[in-house]
Amino acid sequence: MNAEAEKEDMSPRDIAPNWKTQCLAIVRSKAGLAVMAVMGVLIAVRVIVTRVALDRKTSDLPMVSVVAPNYQPMEKLLKLPADVEGLRQASIYAHVDGYLKKLYVDEGDEVKAGQLMADIDAPDIVQAYNRAKADDDFQQATKQRYEQLVKGQVISEQEYDDIVAKAAEARAALQNAAANMAYTHIVAPFSGQVARRFNYPGDLITKATENQSAKPIFIVVDESVLRVSLDVPQIDVEQVRVGSRVDISVDSFPNRVFQGKVTRIDDLMKEGTKTRRVLADIENPDGRLHAGMFGTAAIIVEHKERALTLPREALRGEEDNPFVFVAKDGVAKRVPVKVGLNTITDVEIVSGVSGGDQVILQGGSALADGMKVDVQTPAAAAAAKKADEAEAQ
Numbered sequence: 390m391n392a393e394a395e396k397e398d399m400s401p402r403d404i405a406p407n408w409k410t411q412c413l414a415i416v417r418s419k420a421g422l423a424v425m426a427v428m429g430v431l432i433a434v435r436v437i438v439t440r441v442a443l444d445r446k447t448s449d450l451p452m453v454s455v456v457a458p459n460y461q462p463m464e465k466l467l468k469l470p471a472d473v474e475g476l477r478q479a480s481i482y483a484h485v486d487g488y489l490k491k492l493y494v495d496e497g498d499e500v501k502a503g504q505l506m507a508d509i510d511a512p513d514i515v516q517a518y519n520r521a522k523a524d525d526d527f528q529q530a531t532k533q534r535y536e537q538l539v540k541g542q543v544i545s546e547q548e549y550d551d552i553v554a555k556a557a558e559a560r561a562a563l564q565n566a567a568a569n570m571a572y573t574h575i576v577a578p579f580s581g582q583v584a585r586r587f588n589y590p591g592d593l594i595t596k597a598t599e600n601q602s603a604k605p606i607f608i609v610v611d612e613s614v615l616r617v618s619l620d621v622p623q624i625d626v627e628q629v630r631v632g633s634r635v636d637i638s639v640d641s642f643p644n645r646v647f648q649g650k651v652t653r654i655d656d657l658m659k660e661g662t663k664t665r666r667v668l669a670d671i672e673n674p675d676g677r678l679h680a681g682m683f684g685t686a687a688i689i690v691e692h693k694e695r696a697l698t699l700p701r702e703a704l705r706g707e708e709d710n711p712f713v714f715v716a717k718d719g720v721a722k723r724v725p726v727k728v729g730l731n732t733i734t735d736v737e738i739v740s741g742v743s744g745g746d747q748v749i750l751q752g753g754s755a756l757a758d759g760m761k762v763d764v765q766t767p768a769a770a771a772a773a774k775k776a777d778e779a780e781a782q
Contacts, residue, residue: 487511581611
């Protein structure tokens with residue numbers, strides 16, 4: 390009862406100071422400050438958006454965006470289809486007739502230089518070697534005996550010379566027979582991989598001669614370094630130089646580029662296609678590339694480490710008379726330019742503009758030299774976007 394009585398006894402004059410004190414406490418609190426800050430930002434944004442919207446509605450000038458030329462590396466590429474070939478490839482034939490006795494390697498196997506790959510059973514070669522060996526042993530022993538006789542003057546010098554000649558002839562025949570025996574062992578001519586094997590144990594093997602064609606027993610390829618062959622049109626071949634970088638891409642590895650260098654340029658022009666054959670060597674240490682693959686070669690015919698560039702859409706006019714519009718003091722000025730290297734997205738500007746110019750990139754499709762424009766900065770573009778969104782709401 391006392392509290393209610395006291396409340397009833399309070400006059401409006403007593404209540405007002407308490408209300409002001411409570412509001413001041415709310416404002417001074419952190420939550421109150423945050424609310425006021427948010428409200429201030431919203432009011433400021435609304436004012437800016439409204440002002441930009443009004444400016445856009447009241448302005449009749451064409452609105453354009455600009456870009457400044459920048460320096461970056463650029464390359465001129467010449468892309469052509471290419472065939473991957475083995476730089477070292479050998480078809481291994483037999484030097485003696487016989488039967489394939491044993492195989493030590495098969496297709497896909499790695500071989501080292503001098504490694505035994507197969508044996509040929511050649512009875513005639515073995516017999517010829519045994520005869521030559523026996524004859525050589527006899528002739529060398531005879532020579533030794535006659536050396537003592539000629540020293541004791543039992544035989545003449547002429548007789549001894551005949552014995553020496555026969556011994557030398559027997560030794561030569563033995564060396565020839567030994568070489569034929571060595572041919573019964575097929576060895577790798579260099580380190581590489583067995584690409585093909587054409588025979589099986591027991592097959593009749595014939596030696597290759599000038600007048601008789603024979604199939605090889607193996608094909609060995611060294612793929613540590615491969616050669617890429619491409620036909621370059623005569624209009625582009627003069628830009629290619631020995632030592633030019635070549636980037637090779639194949640469908641088997643779409644995300645990888647293999648690099649090499651041009652090593653040979655054929656002087657002979659192909660009559661049918663008017664192209665010249667260009668060869669490039671490519672290191673293949675991990676063995677991913679293989680002879681016989683088909684790919685695309687991109688020859689770097691020109692490289693600039695620091696080229697002044699613009700986006701392609703900034704370039705206007707015909708190919709033989711290009712120009713750009715430069716915005717200066719709110720006026721579009723037509724500036725002829727000379728272009729150099731180009732890519733899908735950028736073009737090199739050799740002369741006409743500098744790095745500090747504001748080149749009109751978009752907007753004002755009907756621009757003319759001397760026309761006033763409203764240059765749209767990135768901040769203005771963002772504000773304009775907000776204004777459009779506000780109008781849409």
